[in-house]
Amino acid sequence: MKMRGLLISLTTVATLLVWLAAAPSARAEPGESLVVVELYTSQGCSSCPAADAFLGELLEMRSDVLGLEFHVDYWDNLGWKDLFSSAESTARQRAYAKRLGLSYVFTPQMVIDGSASEVGSNKMAVMTAIENARARSAARLDISVTQDANGGLKVSLPAGTAGGGAATVWLVNFDRHFVTEVTAGENTGRMMKNNHVVRAHKAIGTWTGAPLEISLGPDQLAGSEVSDGCAILVQSGKFGPIIGAALLWLDAES
Secondary structure, rough: HHHHHHHHHHHHHHHHHHHHHHHOOOOOOOOOEEEEEEEEEOOOOOOOOHHHHHHHHHHHHHEEEEEEEEEEOOOOOOOOOOOOHHHHHHHHHHHHHOOOOOOOOOOOEEOOOOEEEOOOHHHHHHHHHHHHHHHHHHHHHOOOEEEOOOOOOOEEEEEOOOOOOOHHHHHHEEEEEEEEEEEOOOOOOOEEEEEEEEEEEEEEEEEEOOOOEEEEHHHHHOOHHOOOOEEEEEEOOOOOOEEEEEEEOOOOOO
């Protein structure tokens, strides 16, 4: 039994090495199709640091992955209140659970392209889901998002297929990186490292397949005063498969 376990481990390592060698560089290419990986996590969950770290690895290695950390609030009464948790993030996760036929929500969970759910620390399962999403990326919607001189945004969507009905256009504001010392709860004593932390998200329009332009003034940007970047997600229905995504950095580091 020990030898069998060793063989399984070596096979997993070999597969990971092949995947790493084939992974694109971390620098995004113009017009590159993005696979969206949403991590539902909490600073109060002892199983989450491994998934948090894995998301950081994906962001470093994969220019075709748009990773976003949504911090849920249902761990907040169990010893440590997550600094970035929100009821909105929990509501989004619950909506996914309902649409994907899950009987409960959990952390850490990764939702890949709005279509697949995996345990966030299960690297092989997540990577398989990403590759499956990449195989569908040829039909992705080409979204343009730019920032004007006043700090507002202009989002442009071309004509296309909205997946059998109207699609929701989401604005997601996030910060690059945080390190937090946790002093209570399951992760007491840990330095929690979180990447692409979502600070706010909201629906900003509906796309039906016709060309669409959305202009947002600085005062309309959800959480923009604390955000390093923003993502535009276009989802079939409201929480269906993601049919297009774009990323725009708003800070000086980009």
